[in-house]
Amino acid sequence: MPDFDPDASSPSTAWLKRAFTGADSTNARKTVTFGDAAAVRSLPLWSFLSFVLLMAIWYVVKIGGDDGILNDRTFASQKDTWDAFLLLASEGYRNITLWEHTSASLSRVGQGMLWGTVLGVPIGLAMGLSSKLRGFFDAPVELFRPIPPLALLPLFILWFGLGDKSARNLLIFASIWIMIIAARAGVRTVNLSKIRAAYSLGASKPQILWRVILPNALPEIFTGFRVAVGVSWGTLVAAELLGTSTGLGSMIFQARNFFRIDVIIVGVIIIALLGVLMDIGVRFLEAKLIPWRGKG
Amino acid sequence: MKDLSAKNVGMIYDVPKGEPVHALEDVNFDLRGGRLLTLLGPSGCGKTTLLNILAGFLAPTSGEVTLGGERIEGPGQDRGMVFQQGALFEWLNVEHNVAFGPKMNGVNKEAIKPIVDDLLNTVGLSGFGDKHIYELSGGMQQRVALARCLANDPDVILMDEPLGALDALTREKMQGLILKLWRETGKTVVLVTHSVEEALYLGDRLFVMAPRPGRIDRSYDLPFAEAALGMEPRELKASAEFIEKREEVLSLIWEMEEQIMGHEGA
Ligand SMILES: Nc1ncnc2c1ncn2[C@@H]1O[C@H](COP(=O)(O)OP(=O)(O)OP(=O)(O)O)[C@@H](O)[C@H]1O
Numbered sequence: 001m002p003d004f005d006p007d008a009s010s011p012s013t014a015w016l017k018r019a020f021t022g023a024d025s026t027n028a029r030k031t032v033t034f035g036d037a038a039a040v041r042s043l044p045l046w047s048f049l050s051f052v053l054l055m056a057i058w059y060v061v062k063i064g065g066d067d068g069i070l071n072d073r074t075f076a077s078q079k080d081t082w083d084a085f086l087l088l089a090s091e092g093y094r095n096i097t098l099w100e101h102t103s104a105s106l107s108r109v110g111q112g113m114l115w116g117t118v119l120g121v122p123i124g125l126a127m128g129l130s131s132k133l134r135g136f137f138d139a140p141v142e143l144f145r146p147i148p149p150l151a152l153l154p155l156f157i158l159w160f161g162l163g164d165k166s167a168r169n170l171l172i173f174a175s176i177w178i179m180i181i182a183a184r185a186g187v188r189t190v191n192l193s194k195i196r197a198a199y200s201l202g203a204s205k206p207q208i209l210w211r212v213i214l215p216n217a218l219p220e221i222f223t224g225f226r227v228a229v230g231v232s233w234g235t236l237v238a239a240e241l242l243g244t245s246t247g248l249g250s251m252i253f254q255a256r257n258f259f260r261i262d263v264i265i266v267g268v269i270i271i272a273l274l275g276v277l278m279d280i281g282v283r284f285l286e287a288k289l290i291p292w293r294g295k296g
Numbered sequence: 297m298k299d300l301s302a303k304n305v306g307m308i309y310d311v312p313k314g315e316p317v318h319a320l321e322d323v324n325f326d327l328r329g330g331r332l333l334t335l336l337g338p339s340g341c342g343k344t345t346l347l348n349i350l351a352g353f354l355a356p357t358s359g360e361v362t363l364g365g366e367r368i369e370g371p372g373q374d375r376g377m378v379f380q381q382g383a384l385f386e387w388l389n390v391e392h393n394v395a396f397g398p399k400m401n402g403v404n405k406e407a408i409k410p411i412v413d414d415l416l417n418t419v420g421l422s423g424f425g426d427k428h429i430y431e432l433s434g435g436m437q438q439r440v441a442l443a444r445c446l447a448n449d450p451d452v453i454l455m456d457e458p459l460g461a462l463d464a465l466t467r468e469k470m471q472g473l474i475l476k477l478w479r480e481t482g483k484t485v486v487l488v489t490h491s492v493e494e495a496l497y498l499g500d501r502l503f504v505m506a507p508r509p510g511r512i513d514r515s516y517d518l519p520f521a522e523a524a525l526g527m528e529p530r531e532l533k534a535s536a537e538f539i540e541k542r543e544e545v546l547s548l549i550w551e552m553e554e555q556i557m558g559h560e561g562a
């Protein structure tokens with residue numbers, strides 16, 4: 001880029017300016033910038049700055065420990081939180097290690113998503129392919145979909161007892177409607193020309209389903225999957241507050257009973273980090289499995 | 297080679313609210329196997345409808361279409377279809393798109409490979425086998441569509457404005473490819489187009505269709521597709537004979553358009 005950014009003060013600070021302003025060779029010469037939404041992306045430097053700011057605020061409100069802006073019964077300091085994390089990771093809280101809580105939560109989400117997908121996708125495909133089945137399933141889907149899963153938790157506890165079974169079934173309930181609607185929408189995106197071309201090439205009905213309709217619906221199904229993972233994660237942690245003796249939600253709930261603010265904060269941070277990681281994971285899978293997405 | 301025929305084909309679309317649309321009325325023709333028929337006519341005259349009936353995607357409301365004397369009842373591998381766009385499978389690479397037909401028929405991998413390589417070579421895409429569809433230009437995508445359709449060795453190739461979405465230069469190149477394929481394979485081709493020039497250049501037979509109701513208004517036997525063998529396309533299209541035919545067909549279509557306008561104005 002020989003004539004990039006002629007205004008740069010010196011080559012050694014050019015990269016800094018670029019990191020700050022996002023100006024690069026593709027938009028350096030643009031005169032219309034405000035409103036050019038397609039050129040807007042997330043500058044990592046600014047994300048880093050906001051993270052540092054958050055940590056600084058946390059630090060400031062705890063200067064002076066219990067006498068700081070927030071006392072120890074309201075919020076824990078960074079050091080206390082870190083110590084709590086180390087303790088939780090090694091010895092655990094009330095005889096259950098952090099790893100056990102985390103894996104209990106993750107396995108519940110995994111099972112819920114598995115069954116939600118395995119049951120939901122075929123129903124969604126069927127709804128997309130047949131007016132009769134569309135009509136048949138429309139009533140339950142439209143009725144159950146708006147119910148916040150947590151509203152059913154008391155009922156699920158009555159039916160399935162406290163513990164894993166209730167949590168898992170609640171997550172199936174949380175994800176299945178999303179997966180049904182995603183698969184149904186995916187079927188609808190198929191171009192009739194593709195179906196006709198496939199028939200002319202000798203495909204049978206099962207081949208049309210497996211080789212054309214399903215792959216064609218994959219991008220939509222994946223979008224639904226991502227949404228469902230997010231919803232499940234949020235639902236699960238709340239469900240664990242009441243329904244289980246393991247899991248991150250349950251750990252937070254027990255810590256609250258003993259005013260262990262530090263443990264609560266560790267739990268919350270781990271929940272947030274895992275949520276982000278899961279989203280990144282699904283997006284990574286998506287890029288690997290459906291590289292044609294959005295490029296049709 | 298099998299002959300393609302239409303006998304008294306009529307098509308009426310029932311519109312839920314409103315009058316039924318008379319898309320085709322009393323369409324009759326006999327197309328000898330191995331000819332290249334182009335269909336031309338103003339928008340809405342039933343070109344796509346006729347092509348879909350030939351492909352077996354639509355059943356006519358009256359009359360019948362036959363291939364080699366056998367009635368066409370549904371889609372079949374003896375008739376391949378090339379669409380304007382959007383009919384390739386984005387989730388498969390070029391090679392697998394072309395291999396789709398043989399694969400559906402249970403042809404084994406070792407036998408498919410040479411078929412695919414040969415076809416990619418024929419359409420000028422050797423070396424592009426592992427590319428994804430979205431990596432190809434519009435012209436290249438239509439080459440893949442042609443190769444995919446040829447992979448099952450159909451008797452008839454049906455094309456609905458196959459070059460309609462391409463720029464002028466690519467379009468000329470693709471016209472050359474279609475002529476070349478037609479000559480080399482000896483297949484029957486029916487090609488719908490909006491371009492008078494294309495219809496004259498490619499067709500060794502041309503139907504000019506008229507709307508309301510859709511019908512074949514005039515049929516021509518044309519010399520240009522044959523002549524193109526020993527002649528530059530530009531030279532051919534600039535020849536007096538070509539220009540004369542072009543003006544004739546153009547004024548025919550203009551007349552129809554004016555009638556439509558008058559009809560709609562009334
Ligand atoms: N599914 C349908 N339902 C109702 N009317 C239809 C349907 N498909 C086509 N038509 C009507 O039938 C007539 C012929 O349509 P067709 O698509 O065959 O024309 P065309 O010659 O291919 O036009 P174009 O050049 O615009 O592609 C038009 O008046 C159209 O509006």
Ligand SMILES: [Mg+2]
Binds near residue numbers: 343344345
């Ligand atoms: Mg058409």
